[in-house]
Amino acid sequence: MWVEHPNEADNGIQLSMWKILTDKKVLSWAMYDWANSAFAAVMLASIFPVFFKEYLSAGQSVTTSTFHLGMANSIAGIVIVLLAPILGAIADAGEARKRMLLSFAALGMIMTAALYGVAQGAWLAAATLYVLAVVGFMGSVIFYDALIVKASRPEHYDLVSGYGYALGYLGGGILLSVDILMTAYPTWFGFVDSTEAVRFAFVSVAIWWAVFTLPLLFNLPADRGGARVGLKRAVTGGFRDLYKTYRDIRQYKLVWLFLVSYWLYIDGVDTVVRMAIDFGLSIGFDSQDLIVAILITQFVGFPAALLFGLLGERIGPKAGILIALGVYLLVTIWAYFMQQVQEFYMLAVVIGLVQGGVQSLSRSLYARIIPADKAGQFFGFYNMMGKFAAVIGPGLIGTVAFLTDSSRLGILSVIALFLAGALLLWKVDVREGERIARRA
Incomplete structure (x- = not known):
């Protein structure tokens, strides 16, 4: 069972790629990736980690600030771990995916903008606001992922999911470019100095995120008002449905196998995204060089995510993910031995080629093998597994760096996660999973 695409011809002829990507609902859904990726590019991957280490953590050692940033990411992940499946159950029970997305997005926007007022050295206040902003960001993605079934048909999930990530890389890259110029040449923009x-830049992320969420707000189907329930009843029902959701997922053995695989390998992916800048600073690279490298990743990731979407349609999402994980394994080993900032640039290009691919194909593969009418609950578990990985990865790197006084040793820890995840993914029979999902 799946949600029919409103513009799909009854004879089942496949739409052209252009017609799929310009469909109003598909484009409006994908534009939320454009919107929230500003947060991922500026706050998770580049400017905030630098500002946190050099300004908000003034007077601390590099390994101590790494530990604090890693723990902040881990705490945010723990919150999402606890909330994700419950939120998914609540959203499906009340058909509230769109409303819940907007609520969490608003939390993320407000907390991001609030970082404008944090003083130098106030790392704890900054970390607290950052945690809440990350919770808003990740919470909204739970419902965004689940809404793919409202925007597209299963045979187009690979392309549409890759489209979302591609727009995300482009949108995040555009705002990051502006913010880099703004911080490098503050007087051009009317600021006193780079700190201001x-x-x-944090405020610009919130504004960008809000403005480009509007297409999803206006063009995706509204939540069914007749199914709304009160908060207390919804929460109670969510907890009650949580165990049922777990049982449902366990009945789909291939879904469960994929989730465990995803939990392992996405840990490495998320850790690379969130801790790359911190790692580069810790081994002595200049912050501006590192931020420009992240910008390169954004713009390389734009066409690469689209190409991976097409690759997924040709060779299957599973094969595409396995290729990307092989690249990540080599990148991790390379990073351990890295000595020159030019190598960081090269790694940025390589990561840009596969990062969007492994994320988009994971989402589309999962959407293929789950029943569409339970997408909110199942994607709740999907995000829970992914964000639980984000609990382990950044915390592990921060702890290893703090205990050994070596950031290089911490980065090697993700190798085992990529290997274990790939081995389990190899055992997932996607075609069988699709057949089971359609019979549900």
Whole structure:
């Protein structure tokens, strides 16, 4: 069972790629990736980690600030771990995916903008606001992922999912470019110094996120009002449905096998995204060089995510993910031995080629093998597994760096996660999973 695409011809002829990507609902759904990826590019991957280490953590050692940033990411992940399956159950019970997405997005926007007022050295206040902003960001993605079934048909999930990630890389890259210029040449933009420009960069993320969420707000189907329930009843029902959701997922053995695989390998992916800048700073690279490298990743990731979507349609999402994981394994080993900043640039290009691919194909593969009418609950578990991985990865790197006084040793820890995840993914029979999902 799946949600029919409103513009799909009854004879089942496949739409052209252009017609799929320009469909109003598909484009509006994908534009939320454009919107929230500003947060991923500026706050998770580049400007905020630098500002946190060099300004908000003034007076601390590099390994101590790494530990604090890693723990902040881990705490945010723990919150999502606890909330994700419950939120998914609540959203499906009340058909509230769209409303829940907007609520969490608003939390993320407000907390991001609030970082403008944090003083130098106030790392704890900054970390607290950052945790809440990350919870808003990740919470909204739970419902965004689940809404793919409202925007497209299963045979187009690979392309549409890759489209979302591609727009995300482009949108995040555009705002990051502006913010880099703003912080490098603050007087051009009317700021007193780079510190004031960085503060405003956080506000720019919130504004960008809000403006480009509007297409999803207006063009995706509204939540069914007749199914709404009160908060207390919804929460009670969510907890009650949580165990049922777990049982449902366990009945789909291939779904469960994929989730465990995903939990392992996405840990490495998320850790690379969130801790790359911190790692580069810890081994002595200049912050501006590192931020430009992240910008390169954004723009390389734009066409690469689209190409991976097409690759997924040709060779299957499973094969595409396995290729990407092989690249990540080599990148991790390379990072351990890295000595020159030019190598960081090269790694940024390589990561840009596969990062969007492994994320988009994971989402589309999962959407293929789950029943569409339980997408909110199942994607709740999907995000829970992914964000639980984000609990382990950044915390592990921070702890190893702190205990050994070596950031290089921490980065090697993700190798085992990529290997174990790939081995389990190899055992997932996607075609069988699709057949089971359609019979549900």
